[in-house]
Amino acid sequence: MNMPDAKRKPMISIRGLSKTYAGGAGVPALNNISIDVAAGEFLVILGPSGAGKSTLLRCINRLVDPSEGQVFHNGAEITAHRGDLRAIRRQFGMVFQQFNLVKRLSVLNNVLTGRLGYRSAWRSLLYSFPEADKRIAIECLARVNMDHKAFQRADTLSGGEQQRVAIARALAQQPMVILADEPVASLDPKIARQVLGYLRQSAQELGITVLCNLHQVDYAREFSERVVGMSRGAVVFDGPAAALTDEILHRIYYREPGEAEKEEA
């Protein structure tokens, strides 16, 4: 397995991560995954749907609890952390396939929800945020070029615009890492490239590490230096985007259930 640039300290280190869902008939969604992601890297996790990409991201910010293995963030283990989950989660921005904006709230309020993790419950329940938070939110909106629509309701926006707002919400957390789960799967190609462009550019400018799930090879080649290929819950490739040969792609997309065991042996 390719190790990332050893000079850079890993931002995220995943060690032997496995997850089997209750009721999943014993088939693991993740099977002994180990990956290192360097600070500032734009990593694409490539694989067909059902490969376990979503579960992997959700194990990092603990929306899903892994069955085995560890995740280290900046050297600190976060899988075993039993205390304040909020403190962990706010360090990871997340972007979803379905955007997951609160449709009836304004764009600005949606972005401000990215600040909730830093604020106590009582004041925010009145939808009142400190001036500093508003500035952060509007700056993040400006980064994805959506500040001119700050006061519209989220459901008046197109899909691409909604996803840009969702990216702004993730940025507003001032995270060290953004986890993007199929961010462009519901968008047409032109808009998809635009949205990925905004994601990569703002991450670069702010020095944020990105783990981005994709299932389209073109985008992976276009937007990332390094690609991790997943199939049936296991990592089957880890290397530069340029090294994605047809043979490797076949392994990612068309691997039969039996082949996993053969490869391990």
Add this chain to the structure above:
Amino acid sequence: MSALAFDAAVTSTLAEASRQRGARLVRALIWAAAAIAVLWFTGAQIGMNPVALLKGMPFMADFFSRMFPPDLSHLRLLGDATLETVQIAVWGTLIAILLSIPFALLGAKNTTPHPVVFHATRMFLNALRSINELVFALIFVSAVGLGPFAGVLAIALHATGMLAKFCAEEIEGVDRGPIEAMQATGAGRLQVILFGIVPQVIPAFISYSIYRFDVSIRAATILGLVGAGGLGFSLIKTMKLFKYHETATCILVIFVIVFVSDWVCARIRARII
């Protein structure tokens, strides 16, 4: 964008945000003031009075305490009334189902023979809906005499209004695709209704009919208050005679009926859908 222009854009949006928030706050305050004024005025008009409620607590407690323990020997006498309650609901709903089918077809825009018929039907159905079962029961009791028969008619009429309107709206909301396909094959109007519309509407209609039966059971438990049969008669009679232990038994039985019908209806609906 230069850093300077970026900052300027952010600052102006921020100013706009605080302006909008201020405007929203004012609007919210105006609405809140209006709501409080309306509630205050109407509350005063109907004598809403929390103090009276607090003062009434001992009376309520007294009322309840006199109901306990429920006189279970009274159950023996409630058997017939209980069955009657269910029977009223069964026939009331059944008649409503039968009546509501033609009314729904006449009162749906896409199946009505004529707009005049449509409006007349909708108006009639609205009239049926807006008059409570108990009002119908009162009228029927004085028209055809005391007893469950008046109760059946009362439930039937009110439920017809409800069911037919619901069904008419379902008919108006059917998927046009299959209907156009049938018209393209040269099917007649009646055939289109029978094979294009009815199958699409049936599941919702059945589901709503079952829900209506559940509602009718509840309604049937109080029809007796005006002499239209069922448990309500025992309820009001025992209360007027201050036999609160027996009243409690009546309420207990009503509970059981409502729960059982709720449970059974939910089960049937879940199986059908």
Add this chain to the structure above:
Amino acid sequence: MQALAERKRWRLHHIALAGVVVAFLAWCAEGVGLRPKELAGALPAIGEYFYRMAPPKWEFAEVLWKPAVETLYIALWGNVIALIIGLPLGVLAASNVTRSATLRNAAKAVLNLLRSVSELIWAVFFVAAVGLGPFPGALALGVNFGGILGRLYAEALENIDNGPVEALAATGAGRLQIIAFAMLPQALPQFVTYNLYWFEVGVRSATVLGMVGAGGIGFELVTTIRLFEWRETGVVLLLILAMVTIIDFASTWIRARIY
């Protein structure tokens, strides 16, 4: 061969079932005195009854204004009380909001209790507690509708899109913040729709509360019916019809504007 036997059995099954249903219906009909002859006799009697209402005695409307308006107020306050009772209980009863099953089931039990006792029976209680008048009427409506609305609120909360909830959890928002920013905004239009609808129902229910002395137009209705003042009864019924129709229109108008 086997398929044929199967089908035959299936048909027998259905015939038997139909027989049972018919027998049950006949038994019910007998129990409630529903016979063709009675029905034939009843329809003319009812027709005659309504015929006697014409022409309505319009002067009577003057007496009715006050109780009619009172009916609306009772419905309004019934709804407000229902909201106050139903909202917290509904939130507690929603499975995606309340994690504790004990708390959830307790809330559901209370809602069921409030729901299954008719508003008229509640009215009798409250009249006993606070005296005659519209106040106990509003309380009775509020308690019964609180039970109904609470359950509907809970269902509306359970049916929201879980995506934004997950997204907010991922930002590190706390439980209360998730409820306030992701759950309530999504369920709110449903809440308003239910409240408007039950306001309509409330007006219809409030028209009978007067029968047990709990205010509203029901008292006049009962009195005119009992005294066989058909033409006055006609006016009351028309007034109720007009009120409910207007409210129906108004709530459709409002509903169209909240989404």
